[in-house]
Amino acid sequence: MNKTVSPLTLTSLQDIPLIRQGDNLADILFASLRASGLSLQNGDILVLAQKIVSKAEGRMVDLATVTPSPRAFEIATQAEKDPRVVELMLRESREVLRVRVGAVIVEHNLGFVCANAGIDHSNVSPLGEGPVERADEYVLLLPEDPDHTAAEIRAQIKAKAGVEVGVLIIDSHGRAWRNGTVGVTIGLAGMPGLVDLRGQPDLFGYTLRVTQVGAADELAAAASLMMGQAAEGTPAVHVRGFPYPLREGALKELIRPKEQDMFR
Amino acid sequence: MNKTVSPLTLTSLQDIPLIRQGDNLADILFASLRASGLSLQNGDILVLAQKIVSKAEGRMVDLATVTPSPRAFEIATQAEKDPRVVELMLRESREVLRVRVGAVIVEHNLGFVCANAGIDHSNVSPLGEGPVERADEYVLLLPEDPDHTAAEIRAQIKAKAGVEVGVLIIDSHGRAWRNGTVGVTIGLAGMPGLVDLRGQPDLFGYTLRVTQVGAADELAAAASLMMGQAAEGTPAVHVRGFPYPLREGALKELIRPKEQDMFR
Numbered sequence: 084m085n086k087t088v089s090p091l092t093l094t095s096l097q098d099i100p101l102i103r104q105g106d107n108l109a110d111i112l113f114a115s116l117r118a119s120g121l122s123l124q125n126g127d128i129l130v131l132a133q134k135i136v137s138k139a140e141g142r143m144v145d146l147a148t149v150t151p152s153p154r155a156f157e158i159a160t161q162a163e164k165d166p167r168v169v170e171l172m173l174r175e176s177r178e179v180l181r182v183r184v185g186a187v188i189v190e191h192n193l194g195f196v197c198a199n200a201g202i203d204h205s206n207v208s209p210l211g212e213g214p215v216e217r218a219d220e221y222v223l224l225l226p227e228d229p230d231h232t233a234a235e236i237r238a239q240i241k242a243k244a245g246v247e248v249g250v251l252i253i254d255s256h257g258r259a260w261r262n263g264t265v266g267v268t269i270g271l272a273g274m275p276g277l278v279d280l281r282g283q284p285d286l287f288g289y290t291l292r293v294t295q296v297g298a299a300d301e302l303a304a305a306a307s308l309m310m311g312q313a314a315e316g317t318p319a320v321h322v323r324g325f326p327y328p329l330r331e332g333a334l335k336e337l338i339r340p341k342e343q344d345m346f347r
Numbered sequence: 348m349n350k351t352v353s354p355l356t357l358t359s360l361q362d363i364p365l366i367r368q369g370d371n372l373a374d375i376l377f378a379s380l381r382a383s384g385l386s387l388q389n390g391d392i393l394v395l396a397q398k399i400v401s402k403a404e405g406r407m408v409d410l411a412t413v414t415p416s417p418r419a420f421e422i423a424t425q426a427e428k429d430p431r432v433v434e435l436m437l438r439e440s441r442e443v444l445r446v447r448v449g450a451v452i453v454e455h456n457l458g459f460v461c462a463n464a465g466i467d468h469s470n471v472s473p474l475g476e477g478p479v480e481r482a483d484e485y486v487l488l489l490p491e492d493p494d495h496t497a498a499e500i501r502a503q504i505k506a507k508a509g510v511e512v513g514v515l516i517i518d519s520h521g522r523a524w525r526n527g528t529v530g531v532t533i534g535l536a537g538m539p540g541l542v543d544l545r546g547q548p549d550l551f552g553y554t555l556r557v558t559q560v561g562a563a564d565e566l567a568a569a570a571s572l573m574m575g576q577a578a579e580g581t582p583a584v585h586v587r588g589f590p591y592p593l594r595e596g597a598l599k600e601l602i603r604p605k606e607q608d609m610f611r
Contacts, residue, residue, distance in 0.1 A: 090356050090357060090358040090359075091356070091357040091358075091569070091572060091573055092354050092355070092356050092357075093354060093355040093356075093569075094354040094355075181609045181610070183609060186609075188609065195524065195525065196523070196524040255558075255560070258522070258523075258561070258603075259460070259522075259523045259524075259603075259608070259609070259610040260459065260460040260523075260602075260603050260608060260610070261459065261531070261561060261564065261601050261602065261603055262540075262541055262559060262561065262600065262601050262602065262603050263540070263541045263542075263559045263560055263561025263562070263564060263600075263601060264558065264559065264560055264561060265560075265561045265564050265565050265568065266565060267525070276526075276527070277526055277527045278527075294519075294528065295526060295527045295528065296519075296527055296528055296529075296571075297522070297525060297526065297527025297528060297529045298527070298572065300525065300527060300529050300568065301529050301530060301568040301569065301571055301572045302568075302569075302572060303568075304529065304564065304565040304566075304567075304568035304569060305355070305357075305565065305566075305568060305569030305572065307560075307565055308355060308562065308565045308566060308569065308589070308590060309355055309590060311590070325572070326572060326573060326575070336526065336527075337525050337526050337527060338524075338525065338526065339522075339523075339524050339525055339526050344523070344524060345445045345447060345450075345452065345523070346445070346523040346524070346610045
């Protein structure tokens with residue numbers, strides 16, 4: 084072979100402040116890239132944690148404003164969860180797949196299957212400024228249209244820096260049969276969700292039949308490693324060396340159609 | 348924050364030859380690291396594709412030697428697959444979860460749920476030397492005990508180079524609800540499968556309740572990105588900058604116990 088392959092390099096961005104509703108994430112990313120000693124090149128990808136996108140979009144909800152429906156009360160009893168949070172899960176979802184103590188598995192309005200509609204209690208504060216009274220009365224919903232937000236950030240970066248980058252918005256999901264969460268894509272722009280290798284020859288010249296690579300999800304998992312989950316959280320990661328060509332892309336590439344779902 | 352975080356860097360190893368039964372993978376990795384201009388440091392991780400481990404272990408099966416059982420014939424009809432391959436899937440598995448055209452979803456003897464028991468038709472040649480007659484009559488089973496193989500490679504690296512590295516063996520799996528395959532762990536040594544962040548405070552001092560990160564699977568996905576799937580396949584990846592402390596680990600950390608499985 085002997086060809087030289089560029090490494091894939093993922094760097095956590097430093098100095099990202101606590102995000103508030105209305106913040107311009109592209110500006111914040113630029114400042115953080117500078118603080119981290121990084122520049123942007125064509126083909127780089129910026130990966131953002133769902134949480135900062137949701138906060139910038141003002142997706143925080145005061146639970147005192149939520150009135151649970153009878154169905155929310157019923158599911159909340161089964162799941163041993165706050166009925167107001169369950170009410171939000173139902174509003175954010177198309178279908179409930181499973182309920183057990185601690186977990187309500189849904190098909191989210193955004194199309195994917197996930198636990199608790201991705202509603203997050205941790206790292207949420209109404210002022211974005213550390214502990215306040217009633218802080219545990221607030222939750223954070225997923226972004227309204229993460230593909231759209233990713234495209235907007237991508238367009239702003241192009242306008243401000245003249246470079247074509249991919250933008251990936253990720254969350255951490257559990258898996259049906261494996262322990263531990265992994266980073267997965269919830270929105271993207273300017274990069275492929277799936278990479279289709281069907282029809283390409285393998286090493287011995289046979290045609291690969293079914294290989295579609297979840298390339299964006301593989302990168303989401305990689306970036307999630309570099310974000311941490313707790314106090315040290317760094318909610319944005321710079322990626323250089325993504326090995327597939329960038330193109331327009333969308334979350335829906337990664338969503339298995341319901342009629343092909345064997346596990347619902 | 349202002350702390351400097353090391354990047355995570357993944358580099359595909361060059362010049363890995365076609366692997367044959369009995370090959371010493373540690374020696375091959377050393378040669379390839381040299382050819383790739385890389386050295387090993389304490390804390391580095393080497394990620395290997397299942398395929399080269401299986402080949403080194405001689406896990407290739409000539410389908411002419413396989414006699415399908417009545418059950419294999421029955422499932423083969425439903426799945427539209429070769430009954431001899433289905434027979435091998437049954438031998439390699441504890442339980443069949445779903446059958447549909449093109450896919451038999453099983454709990455593999457190694458513990459995880461996957462399609463077709465991980466049996467691979469592509470890039471398989473009995474001589475390891477390119478196209479031969481009847482090459483499509485051979486399939487490759489998963490390694491017999493990937494944790495053990497990973498530990499052996501790790502021990503050889505320590506003996507030969509005096510460094511403590513992690514070793515991760517990965518395969519590509521489909522997901523229940525998402526399109527596209529992603530790299531996942533099938534064996535590991537000297538690194539964590541799961542990283543438990545439960546009990547750590549989040550940014551605002553609340554205790555995170557349920558966060559267990561599938562760190563090995565996140566790295567598996569990242570490395571899979573750098574392996575390619577087709578003719579350009581590079582079956583080993585060098586990793587520097589894994590952000591969690593290395594420790595002893597095992598595949599079983601990542602396997603959800605059957606009694607906690609909501610989707611079987």
